[in-house]
Amino acid sequence: AVERIIYKLDLQNHCERACGTYSGGNKRKLSTAMALIGDPGVVFLDEPTTGVDPKTRRFLWDVLIKATAEGRTLVLTSHSMDEITAVSTRVTIMVGGKMRCLGSLQHLRSRFGQGLTVIVKTEKGADPGPAKNFILHEFEDSELIEEHTNMMTIRIPQKKVLWSQVFKALQDGQQRYHIEDYSVSQTSLEQIFIMFAHGQEAINDSDLNYDREAAEEELERSSSMKI
Missing domain, CATH: 3.30.70.1150 (ACT-like. Chain A, domain 2)
Known part of the structure; x- marks a missing residue:
């Protein structure tokens, strides 16, 4: 299992080195490998590609997409709208520590787009x-x-x-x-995020309550949630 995850994350040329000597990109690969080892059913990732070059970022996105295809549920936080669009099937936006909406990208664009x-x-x-x-x-x-x-x-x-x-x-x-x-x-996902963050009047409490109810119904129909 260890060798398989090393090759999956393209770390075979670095596995004999102390991790403190790794570049930023390889440290991110190592963190992802540690999260995926053991084939967990649910994986939590916090800003998994922050600070890496574009090539490594897309490599890690491919790894995460393959992990979901293998049946894992990934819950990740990110400020990168490109990353969210690339790897997510459902998205939640949090403002002030509260979930303000939950749904697919298309649902959010249709519901809250301008x-x-x-x-x-x-x-x-x-x-x-x-x-x-x-x-x-x-x-x-x-x-x-x-x-x-x-x-x-x-x-x-x-x-x-x-x-x-x-x-x-x-x-x-x-x-x-x-x-x-x-x-x-x-409307882009970034524009929707900014709209929530600024608390625009166009999004009122009734809209948010409706969206929470729709999200709860969607989760009941689904056996897993990928964000």
């Missing part, structure tokens, strides 16, 4: 005004967030529009309004 973000780039030399006015008039309550030369960012409340409607409108108006390129995305 809508769709549309980034539009108009053709060089073209007047961006018509494209901007087209989008703002096409989608009710849409808001111009940022504009710079031929680039603009517009937020559209998702509750009032479907993804397909946004893509269809942009595609239909692409040639007429000289749109060179565009992208549509949901």
